[in-house]
Amino acid sequence: MTKCFLTNTNSTELNGMTIWKEKVFYTTTDKEVKCSSLDGREIFTHKSNKMGQPVSIAMLSADVLLFLDRNCTLHALSSDGKKHSILLQKFQKVADPCDMWISIDDNTVYIAGGEYIDINMKRVKTLPFIVSSQPTKVEIRCCGCKSLINSDQLRLGVREYKSISWFHYACFWTNCYYRNHLRGVDGNTLAELVDGFIGISPSDKSRLLIDASSAPSIGRRKSGSKLEIPYEGSEEDGDYELDDNIFDLTNLVCCAVTKVQTNLHVSIRKYFIPRGRTCAKPTKYGISLNCEQWNKLELMVDDINSAIATTQKTLKDKEKEKDKKDCKDKNKLQGKEEFPDWILFSLSWKRRVGVFASGEAVVVDIREFSEEKTFSESDRGIRLTPDQWKQLQENINNINKSLRKLSS
Numbered sequence: 001m002t003k004c005f006l007t008n009t010n011s012t013e014l015n016g017m018t019i020w021k022e023k024v025f026y027t028t029t030d031k032e033v034k035c036s037s038l039d040g041r042e043i044f045t046h047k048s049n050k051m052g053q054p055v056s057i058a059m060l061s062a063d064v065l066l067f068l069d070r071n072c073t074l075h076a077l078s079s080d081g082k083k084h085s086i087l088l089q090k091f092q093k094v095a096d097p098c099d100m101w102i103s104i105d106d107n108t109v110y111i112a113g114g115e116y117i118d119i120n121m122k123r124v125k126t127l128p129f130i131v132s133s134q135p136t137k138v139e140i141r142c143c144g145c146k147s148l149i150n151s152d153q154l155r156l157g158v159r160e161y162k163s164i165s166w167f168h169y170a171c172f173w174t175n176c177y178y179r180n181h182l183r184g185v186d187g188n189t190l191a192e193l194v195d196g197f198i199g200i201s202p203s204d205k206s207r208l209l210i211d212a213s214s215a216p217s218i219g220r221r222k223s224g225s226k227l228e229i230p231y232e233g234s235e236e237d238g239d240y241e242l243d244d245n246i247f248d249l250t251n252l253v254c255c256a257v258t259k260v261q262t263n264l265h266v267s268i269r270k271y272f273i274p275r276g277r278t279c280a281k282p283t284k285y286g287i288s289l290n291c292e293q294w295n296k297l298e299l300m301v302d303d304i305n306s307a308i309a310t311t312q313k314t315l316k317d318k319e320k321e322k323d324k325k326d327c328k329d330k331n332k333l334q335g336k337e338e339f340p341d342w343i344l345f346s347l348s349w350k351r352r353v354g355v356f357a358s359g360e361a362v363v364v365d366i367r368e369f370s371e372e373k374t375f376s377e378s379d380r381g382i383r384l385t386p387d388q389w390k391q392l393q394e395n396i397n398n399i400n401k402s403l404r405k406l407s408s
Ligand SMILES: [Zn+2]
Pocket: 142, 143, 144, 145, 146, 147, 167, 168, 171
């Protein structure tokens, strides 16, 4: 290197720099992100009041630059400096971020600060939904009512293939095929599913939060019908043996770590004991989680447990109320099917963890929902009793050990 150019900034150890396609991108102590050509010609300067002191910068893809500031905010900037958005405003453990690295292969951002490194997997991928009230010069037609959407009106869209199908905010909830994927989700999940959620006004945000927090309208469950189990063998909770990397969650529900080609899965399903054998084998009833979904589930454990506690409390309160009411009221209530109070967590676009009361127990249901208009539960899933959920939590370390063993 023999060239040298003036950057007009005070370079300190807090600065970050990256080079891409003969352009230098760097942060300055004046809270700016600058881009220069290799011979020192300034191409753009990005500065905004949404930015704290930038500390690190990295190129995510050909068009997107990520930078991190001291206020725990991860920003994205288009490589021409024109489009800016905020990706994350809080990290898991890192409170004083000082550096970051990116693994482009799997879209993972590593953020370091203090004693911790915070790993954010695939947070920066394209989200399935998008919300906006930004004025637009292009005419946007609602896919629901087919009329035009005013340019500054709140609108919700769904990404299908490479284009966005836009809806009036109200039309989305009545007409969008995928609307129920935004039902029964909390604010954190909304931020993970809906692009632009963080950027909309507080009033629009709370409107969306309220509409999204109502549970999905699942079809009525058929009462009395039970899944028929077409295999021979015992369903009794007797003694049974299991192969390696399979963990017993009691009552013939097991969690297995499996490797298919190079992909690792955590499979939670119903098992059976073939006639004349002692070693239990998996049935088709259950769900296989990929590593990303498993990691998400692991991070959700505390939230799921507080959802269980909330549901248990509601259940007890209801029982108390029931005791107070006389028979006449009971008769009135009969026949009126109460909407189940599900608390839902999102594992992926279609997969949810549901916490709800089933009889007198609070169960944890890990399931894929179909994309049919009815948004019905699919057979792909498993309903865990309180004991089984407890066993699963107790086996988290063992499951992760198996994952590490099989991945090496
Ligand atoms: Zn409309």
